[in-house]
Amino acid sequence: MTVERIVSETKDQFPIGMRVLAVDDDPTCLLLLETLLRRCQYHVTTTSQAITALKMLRENKNKFDLVISDVHMPDMDGFKLLELVGLEMDLPVIMLSANGDTKLVMKGITHGACDYLLKPVRIEELKNIWQHVVRRKKFDRKVRNNSDSQDKPHADSGEAAGIGKADNSAKINKKRKDQNEDEDEDLDENGQDNDDPSAQKKPRVVWSVELHRKFVAAVNQLGIEKAVPKKILELMNVEKLTRENVASHLQKFRLYLKRISCVANQQANMAAAVGTADSSYLRMGSLNGLGNFHALAGTDQLHNAAFRSFPPSRVLGRLNTPAGLGIRGLPSPGTIQLGHVQNSGHSSNDQSKLQSFIPGNHNTNILQGMPMSLDLDQLQNNKGVSHIGELPTANRTAVFPVSGSLIDSRIAGFSNNPLLGVTSNSLMLEGSSQQANLHASNLRDGVSAAGFQNGNTLSNFASIDPVSSQLRDSKADLQGQAAPINCNAGPMIRSVPQEWSAPRKDAPYQSHLMSSSVNSSIPVNGAMVQLDQCLDRNNSIFHRTMDSDSIGPLNFVDPLSIKHSEGLNSAAMEPPVIEKEGYLMYQLRPHGNHIPDNIGSLEDLASAMMKQDQDKGKPTAGNFRHNSYSHRTCI
Amino acid sequence: MERNPLRRQLQLMRKSLFDQGYLDEQFVQLEELQDDTNPNFVEEVVTLYYRDSARLVLNIEQALERKPYNFHKLDAYMHQFKGSSSSIGAKKVKAESTLFREYCKSGNGEGCMRCFQQLKKEYATLRKKLEAYFQVARQAGPMETACRPK
Secondary structure (H helix, E strand, C coil), rough: HHHHHHHHHHHHHHCCCCCCEECCCHHHHHHHHHHHHHHHEEEEEEEHHHHHHHHHHHHHHHEEECEECCCCCCCHHHHHHHHHHHHHHHCCCCEEEEECCHHHHHHHHCCCCCCEEEEECCHHHHHHCHHHCCCCCHHHHHHCEEEEEECHHHHHHHHHHHHHHHHHHHHHHHHHHCCCCCHHHHHHHHHHHHCCCCCCCHHHHHHHHHHHHHHHHHCCCHHHCCHHHHHHHHHHCCCCCHHCCCCCCCHHHHHHHHHHHHHHHCCHHHHHHHHHCCHHHHHHHHHHHHHHHHHHCCCCHHHHHHHHHHCCHHHHHHHHHHHHHHHCCCHHHEHHHHCCCCCCCCCCCHHHHHHHHHHHCCCCCCHHHHHHHHHHCCCCCCCHHHHHHHHCCHHHHHHHHHHHHHHHEEEEEEECCCCCHHHHHHHHHHHCCCCHHHCCCCCCCCCCCCCCCCHHHHCCCCCCCHHHHHHHHHHHHHHHHHHHHHHHHHHHHHHHHHHHHHHHHHHHHHHCCCCHHHHHCCHHHHHHHHHHHHHHHHHHHHCCCCCCCCCCEECCCHHHHHCCCCCCCCCCEECCCEECCCCEEEEECCCCCCCCCCHHHHHHHHHHHHHHHHHEEEEEEEECCCCHHEEECCC | CCCHHHHHHHHHHHHHHHHCCCCCCCHHHHHHECCEEHHHHHHHHHHHHHHHHHHHHHEEEHHHHHHCCHHHHHHHHHHHHHHHHHHHHHHHHHHHHHHHCCCCCCCCHHHHHHHHHHHHHHHHHHHHHHHHHHHCCCCCCCCCCCCCCC
16 A cells, blocks of 8 residues: 555656666666666666566566667667567657767657657756656547547547557568558458457558558548548548548557657757748757757748648759758758748749759659649648748758658658658758768759668668659659658557568568559659648658758658668669668669759759768669568558 | 865866866766765766776777778777767767777778777776876765866
């Protein structure tokens, strides 16, 4: 009884007594972390091994409120642990690393980390980590409530069942994914559940890229605020997909969006970036790279600005703007500021610029996003597409967010994987400061796939290039398809990790998906629109920390697959499946798109990015790195 | 009474460590964590650091004996080392670590070797200075050593 009282007292005094599990193989850092956490009055458990940590977590899921983990550990990759914890226990995880590389930060976030702290960690930062716990609880509740109110009560059970089965199903799904590339087949799994969802255990629906794209398109059409599972289901018109499936997918989607925006919001400075003075960006820049990432994520403004404002063509133009491309000059690694994504309406100039980018023109990845921008009009707030254009004015960094969004949308479009969507966010990032050399030439089409060279993240972003070409053809498709992916990335990412590791070995189907997705109209538009929507919601969508260089090729590679790839194979439009870290990444590379002159900076970025890629491999146009995540079971 | 000169000496030593760039802000954070319940925290952490990082230094040394250099591995070791070093506020050591990693990234073996030699020097120097510092601190008494303003 006394214990109960103590426990309840502790809970009342939250965040005091919050139970934290700290994982770090470095004893010095672990001791320091432990002491710091104790000083914050948290209840701390430490372990130097990830495996032990997982064991502890699995033993009793309610034992901890929050997990803090180092990225580099000998027995298990921190990101892997992150994924597993997020998927299995749905606990907030904070990553810790001495390396503040934008790419890594992006990777962390795309893998679902609530936050990414740099070592040496300071007590001030730790004092605020409890917010992640609260936020998660609140959002989960809210999302669930929202979906409940709109859906039948079944949704919850369906969702719960889905979530509950996540761990188990994920593995099964992985296998299924390997076998079923066709989403319809996946749907069959759920066919039987229509009758009594709450009572029976439903086989999980595998949200393949195709399926997800339809979902996103439907959501975009309805408007994210008004998207109800029933209507979404109708719009999607997929056989054997139940409303419950859609409901839980929607819930996850929303969760993801919220999470992204939370992350974005965390970096207060970022918000400034979007519409505020450049100084905010600079500040962001100073955030050890972490900030940038968040910064991009967006402040609402950013999102709105970026997305809204981009009229499809305009977006491209903006990207071209040196300002955007100027990311290079960004003081901070990749704080891509939308700069002044002011709602100044679309500057006509931008349009022309955009034209050059427009994927139709084989523009760089960013451009790819651009085509999507066509749908931007659909974006809710066409505040001023000009943002992109304006970006240039803004600290160079600005551009990226926009582009990021575009890319995201793009990526979403073609990325079959939900991950791609995620990547887009990550794409944006790339601003790793390391890439400083964007050579216009490399930017082949403007977006050389490389995008984010420094390492890992690049690979994540499939180069948009290929997408762009497709975008051209399928501008129409853009509508709303791509976008959701970005948004989805969040929740997807969580679930995906499990899948991802599996697919690693099975690249083939990935590529298959990728190519198909790529080839199909790139739902860039959708993505864009979605982005817009997403943006509105999540400022963080574009966390792109873009290093000046990184803007480069927007490689929409699955962020999860962080490994930057061994270079983008030049196979034009071939979706080489590159397994990085177990993730298949499709890197879409622009095929010999010409990048108009104005894209210069973008090109530079791309080239810079490409260059870095070159270290690993040559980024080539038309490489598709497909993330194995194309099938994500979000449910 | 007799403590005062010791404390003063301690204060001077501390100040010089900061002024000469051996330690940075992070060390102050460590000091702030030291209190009655944790009276020797700073020394504990530093001791732990030197013990654990010795292993890393050895690994790096061995890796540098094998040619051609495995830069990836070297970088990984150094990354870890850097993380530790920054946790205790070892400023110069951390700077050398960063430089070393740059050399690794650019594949500059010579640079790595040179840098590492310098790093070891800084590492050893800091250790000596900190040992002396802690010795005086122990004599001066546990109180107040951590709270002294810079």
